[in-house]
Amino acid sequence: MSTLYDRYAPGVLGLALRITREQADAEDVVVDTFAQVWRDASRFELGRGSVGAWVATIARSRALDLVRSRSRRRNLDDAAEAEANTTPPAMGATTPSPIANVLADERSRRVKAALETLPPAQRAALELAYFDGLSQSEIAERLVEPLGTVKTRTRLGLRRLKELLAPLGPGGIA
Amino acid sequence: MSEMPHDPMRDLVEEYALGQLDDVQRAVFETRLADDAALRRELAETLNTLGELALSAPVALPATLKNRVMAGVANSPPAQSSNVIAFASPARRSRATLYLGAALAASLMLVARLAFDLRAAQDEAANARRLSVSTARVTAQLDSLIAQLTDPGTETVTLAATGEAKPIIKAYINRARRSVTLSATQLETLPAGRAYQLWFIVGAKAVPSVTFTSDSSGHALVREIAMPAGAVAATAITEEPAGGSLAPTTKVIFVGKLATE
Incomplete structure (x- = not known):
């Protein structure tokens, strides 16, 4: 798991930041993603894509779920303020x-x-x-x-x- | 040399990978996926591309994050059964779509039933070394359904109940082919001599269409219903005599508004 983390965590955190736009939420996504990877490792199918693709799919799903859950809790003003105060990394940017x-x-x-x-x-x-x-x-x-x-x-x-x-x-x- | 016929399923690979197919389309796609190695390969390549895209902006990791991850892993015993996130997680769903998820189980069952019939019939045919008439019929039904549901021009309209009725009805509308496939579940069984009737709303007029009833479990699937000429603004369903009516005689039970043509 440590090897997986070292290899994919920087990309997963970047993806999570891109989607959630908040550092704390993005870190939660990383934690949840690797926990899910660990739980479901035996079910990974190589024929359905690479390990990285699988990890990315889980991370994306977790991040989108978190954003949707968050948006249900927050009112529109909170969301607008958060968006105005953060600048997400551009897609594909390093x-x-x-x-x-x-x-x-x-x-x-x-x-x-x-x-x-x-x-x-x-x-x-x-x-x-x-x-x-x-x-x-x-x-x-x-x-x-x-x-x-x-x-x-x-x-x-x-x-x-x-x-x-x-x-x-x-x-x-x- | 003849050109290979276009396979509409190939056009769904990207939408499936992005989690954007609805429940019925996803079931149809996965049914095909199970038997089509080339399609699986294409999907894997697409997922790999999305993976590259997803992980292409790495950022520095906070020093404490690894400890949190390892603690999370330690508290997460490996799964023994389900609870797996599929590669194609569904896109955000509307509330209606969420409700529809349960309702579409019936449609899925219909599709699955056709697929099951097809496979069963294919096995039988293999044993007998010939295709049976029933296999050809089921194959044609499934192919037709797949073509209808996977056509890029097909839009999906959910017919909302106007009252307290539980049933959920979904219409797959292909304007180019002027064709509609109707999928319904949890329909109330009507008394003898009565049927549900579909109406197309063109202008201010209700144009009569097919009548149908549900099976014993409340399911109905009516395929390739011809759309009338003119700009169809909505579809509606009423309860009518089994032979149908020229104009609605009861109040509308379901209505679904179409996008402007």
């Missing part, structure tokens, strides 16, 4: 980390570069779907675009990203 190794930095740089090649509309749809956990209908409403357009943009954006990141190989986050 926040300086004293413990990040060169390889991880290189991978992050390449993911960021791949993201920047996506048309802004595709990237926006993908961001809202993945990091905000919005449904396609909610994204369509948010972007004032037809539902079919949003579905196509999300699909094409993710497919393009998959093509661009394929050279990184499965060892990337596995």
Whole structure:
């Protein structure tokens, strides 16, 4: 577990911060994520993606659950104030980390570069779907675009990203 | 050389990976996933890509966090059964969708039943080294249902109860094909000679459509209902004589508003 933590925790904390936008909540997500990984380790299926992908899926789910739970508790003013006072890391950005190794930095740089090649509309749809956990209908409403357009943009954006990141190989986050 | 036919299931990989399919679509996708190695491979690649994306912004870890994680792990015995987070966690659901989750169990059962029938029939056919007539029929039903539910042009409308009725009804509407599939659960069994009737609201007019009843467990699945010409603003359901009515004779039990065409 210590090895898993050392390898994935910086990325998990970055993801959790991106979604929750609060340090304390993000750290709670990290704790919950690795507890879940430990509990369900025997059920991991390699054929359904890499270890990193699995860990990321759990972390995303935990973070989105926390945000939804939090939003139910807070009134609108609290939420607006919190948003105004925090600046989430940009998607794909590499926040300086004293413990990040060169390889991880290189991978992050390449993911960021791949993201920047996506048309802004595709990237926006993908961001809202993945990091905000919005449904396609909610994204369509948010972007004032037809539902079919949003579905196509999300699909094409993710497919393009998959093509661009394929050279990184499965060892990337596995 | 002929081109490979388009497989609509391939278009759902990304939505499944992002957790954006509804319960019925997810059940259909997972049914197919179990038997399609290429689809599983494609899904794994997509999940890996999302994993790369997710973990691409590492940040410095607080010194105390590792101790907290290890303490959390120590207090979390490995699972013996379920409680596993699936790869495709559902996207945020509306309250109606949450309610629908339970209701859609019936739809899932219908889909699962078709899938089960199909597999059972396929086993039988393999043993006999030929496809039976029932297999072909069930295959056609399942393929048709999958095509309808997975078509990118299909939108989903939940018909809300206007009163205290428990049933939840969902309509899968494909405007391009002018076709609707209706899924219902927990429907009240009507007396002999009575049926539920679907109406399309076009302008201020209620255009009559099919009548249907539920099975003994309250389920109903009506496939490929033709939509009338014109801009359909809503669908509604009333209780009518079994033969149907030209205009509603009872109050509307369910109504579902469509997005503007």
